[in-house]
Amino acid sequence: xxxxxxxxxxxxxxxxxxxxxxxxxxxxxxxxxxxxxxxxxxxxxxxxxxxxxxxxxxxxxxxxxxxxxxxxxxxxxxxxxxxxxxxxxxxxxxxxxxxxxxxxxxxxxxxxxxxxxxxxxxxxxxxxxxxxxxxxxxxxxxxxxxxxxxxxxxxxxxxxxxxxxxxxxxxxxxxxxxxxxxxxxxxxxxxxxxxxxxxxxxxxxxxxxxxxxxxxxxxxxxxxxxxxxxxxxxxxxxxxxxxxxxxxxxxxxxxxxxxxxxxxxxxxxxxxxxxxxxxxxxxxxxxxxxxxxxxxxxxxxxxxxxxxxxxxxxxxxxxxxxxxxxxxxxxxxxxxxxxxxxxxxxxxxxxxxxxxxxxxxxxxxxxxxxxxxxxxxxxxxxxxxxxxxxxxxxxxxxxxxxxxxxxxxxxxxxxxxxxxxxxxxxxxxxxxxxxxxxxxxxxxxxxxxxxxxxxxxxxxxxx
Numbered sequence: 001x002x003x004x005x006x007x008x009x010x011x012x013x014x015x016x017x018x019x020x021x022x023x024x025x026x027x028x029x030x031x032x033x034x035x036x037x038x039x040x041x042x043x044x045x046x047x048x049x050x051x052x053x054x055x056x057x058x059x060x061x062x063x064x065x066x067x068x069x070x071x072x073x074x075x076x077x078x079x080x081x082x083x084x085x086x087x088x089x090x091x092x093x094x095x096x097x098x099x100x101x102x103x104x105x106x107x108x109x110x111x112x113x114x115x116x117x118x119x120x121x122x123x124x125x126x127x128x129x130x131x132x133x134x135x136x137x138x139x140x141x142x143x144x145x146x147x148x149x150x151x152x153x154x155x156x157x158x159x160x161x162x163x164x165x166x167x168x169x170x171x172x173x174x175x176x177x178x179x180x181x182x183x184x185x186x187x188x189x190x191x192x193x194x195x196x197x198x199x200x201x202x203x204x205x206x207x208x209x210x211x212x213x214x215x216x217x218x219x220x221x222x223x224x225x226x227x228x229x230x231x232x233x234x235x236x237x238x239x240x241x242x243x244x245x246x247x248x249x250x251x252x253x254x255x256x257x258x259x260x261x262x263x264x265x266x267x268x269x270x271x272x273x274x275x276x277x278x279x280x281x282x283x284x285x286x287x288x289x290x291x292x293x294x295x296x297x298x299x300x301x302x303x304x305x306x307x308x309x310x311x312x313x314x315x316x317x318x319x320x321x322x323x324x325x326x327x328x329x330x331x332x333x334x335x336x337x338x339x340x341x342x343x344x345x346x347x348x349x350x351x352x353x354x355x356x357x358x359x360x361x362x363x364x365x366x367x368x369x370x371x372x373x374x375x376x377x378x379x380x381x382x383x384x385x386x387x388x389x390x391x392x393x394x395x396x397x398x399x400x401x402x403x404x405x406x407x408x409x410x411x412x413x414x415x416x417x418x419x420x421x422x423x424x425x426x427x428x429x430x431x432x433x434x435x436x437x438x439x440x441x442x443x444x445x446x447x448x449x450x451x452x453x454x455x456x457x458x459x460x461x462x463x
Contacts, residue, residue, distance in 0.1 A: 065093075065096065068096060069096065069100075121139065121141050122141045122142060123141075124143060125143055125223070126143060126222050126223075127141065127143040127144030127145075127146075127197070127219075127220065127221035128143070128144060128218075128219070128220055128221075129141075129144045129218070129219040129220075129221075130204055130216060130217070130218050130219075131160055131173060131177075131216055131217050132206045132214065132216045133177060133206065133214045133215055133216055135159065135160040135161065135170075135173065135174070135177070136157050136158065136159055136160065137155070137156060137157065137158045137159075137163070138156060138157075138206065138216065140153075140154040143221070144219075144221055147189060147195070147197060147223075148163060148164055148189065149189070150163060160173070166187070168187060169189070169199075172185060172187075172199060172201050172219075173201060173217050173219060175201075176202065176203055176217045177203075177215060180203045180215060181203070182200070182201065182202040182203070183199075183200075183201045184198065184199070184200050184201075185199050185201075186198055186199070186224075187199045187221070195223060195225045196223075196224055196225050196228050197221040197222060197223055197224065198222045198224045199219060199220070199221050199222075200219070200220045200222070201217055201218070201219045201220075202217070202218050203215055203216070203217060203218075204216040204217055204218040233405070236404070236407075245284055245287060247280075248280035248281070248283045248284040248287075249280075249284065251276060251277070251280040252277050252280050252284075255273045255276050255277045256277060258273060259273055259274070287422070291422065293352075306344050306346055306434075307344065307345075307346075308342045308343070308344060308457045309342065309343050309344070309345055309346075309347045309350055309457075310340055310341075310342060311338070311340060311341045311342070311343060312339075312340035312375070313347070314347060314350045314351050315335070315338050315354065315373055315375055315385070316335075317351050317354075318351055318354035318355045318358055318373070319333055319335060319358070321351075321358075322355060322358040322359055322362055322371075325362050326362045326371065329362055329363065329367065330367040330368055331361075331362045331367070331368075331369050331370070332368070332369070332370045332371070333358075333362075333371055334370055334371065334372040334373070335372075335373060336373060336374035337375075337376060338374060338375045338376070339375065341375070341376065341377050341383045341456055342456060342457035343383050343434065343454045343455065343456060343457050344457045344458075345433070345434040345454075349433070349434075350430065350434070352426065352430065353426065353427040353430040353431060354373070354385070354387070356423035356424065356426060357387040357423075357427060357450050358371060358387060359423065360389075360423060360424070361388070361389035361391070361448075362389075364389070364391045364392065365389050365390060365447075366390065366391060366392070369389065369391060369447075370389065370390045371387070371388070371389045371390075372386075372387070372388045372389070373385070373386065373387050373388075374386045378453070381455075381456055382453050382454065382455055382456060383453070383454045383455070384451060384452065384453050384454075385451070385452040385454075386450065386451045386452075387449070387450045388447060388449040388450075389448055389449075390447040391447050391448065392444065392447075393442045393444040393445055393446055393447055393448055394440070394442040394444075395444060396442075399440060399442060402424055402440065403424050403425055403427075403428040403438075404425060405421065405425045406421040406422065407421060427450075427452075431452055431454070434454055434455075435454070435455055436452060436453055436454035437452075437453050438450060438451065438452050
């Protein structure tokens with residue numbers, strides 16, 4: 001079969017002529033008619049033989065070309081041999097080789113792009129889900145599995161009804177499958193009531209093997225819980241900023257008007273009215289001062305370069321500052337175990353944070369109660385400062401929000417003791433700017449403990 005077709009054809013013709021000539025020699029005594037019949041018979045037999053040989057050769061080459069084409073994309077198809085390039089198939093062989101090379105290159109490129117797409121979609125923070133017209137899962141990344149509260153990866157062709165039970169989510173997808181129109185809405189799954197998602201659902205063209213194009217759906221879930229929380233804080237802040245100054249301003253205006261209406265000559269009450277005006281003016285000034293402090297902390301501006309701070313010195317300064325208030329309220333200040341350590345930051349900011357914590361521990365305590373501060377180094381090299389009290393404690397529902405601006409657990413008592421509702425928010429910002437963290441533990445009727453952890457300075461304490 002390796003011999004070229006023309007050579008085999010030449011040999012076959014030569015053999016046929018020899019047979020005819022030999023037949024003519026043997027039939028010299030026969031009639032002319034018989035010789036003619038014999039010659040025609042021999043020609044017909046030779047033609048059939050030549051046609052069969054030629055057809056077998058062509059069929060063999062076609063089978064080899066077919067086998068090569070069928071194995072172009074197989075792993076072992078790269079080395080699939082083509083038939084020998086005779087003059088009849090040389091151009092076809094060359095075309096097939098070029099086409100095979102391009103197809104393999106295109107398939108490799110598509111495989112690489114598909115792998116990149118899968119990696120990108122699986123690692124996205126947004127949840128991505130694709131379903132077909134029967135609401136069977138075509139793709140589902142980990143973020144969407146987490147949003148649905150699923151503990152295991154979702155397999156392809158899994159019915160969505162067996163995964164999601166939220167009727168709003170299912171109705172959203174079925175509506176897009178029915179109408180073919182994109183929809184954007186907010187969702188809050190029952191699996192995790194704390195999270196809010198913005199869902200974008202759009203139609204998706206899906207083609208199954210051997211089936212016509214059909215309509216599926218693509219869902220993208222964006223977690224907007226943080227944005228919703230910030231929006232709520234912003235609304236509360238605007239409301240509080242417009243509301244908080246009203247009480248002191250109303251008091252100042254009322255008592256000033258009373259004095260102008262004749263109370264200036266009332267020697268028994270005019271001094272008390274002026275003291276009330278002064279107290280509310282101080283409260284108004286404190287609110288403005290705390291707002292400016294918060295604004296400065298949130299802006300990220302640094303007035304001076306941070307430097308090493310002695311924790312012991314900051315604790316001593318804070319205790320001296322709060323001591324008069326503690327004496328007035330009959331609260332015992334306790335300097336617990338305070339081991340000196342160095343941290344990096346601004347001493348005034350740290351002292352301000354500690355004063356705010358100690359002030360709260362004193363103001364929201366009971367007569368004869370205790371406010372305690374401890375500090376030292378932790379086993380991991382970080383520095384801790386704890387401020388604890390024996391007050392009434394904080395309800396567990398309020399703990400996640402106590403560091404928000406103007407948030408108060410007991411609004412009436414907070415205003416009574418002169419609080420602005422900004423102290424803990426300032427503490428949190430100060431600590432975070434020093435790359436630290438603050439946490440709180442509280443039990444109703446037992447008191448609260450605030451713990452600050454800060455990275456230690458790289459400069460040794462006694463350098």
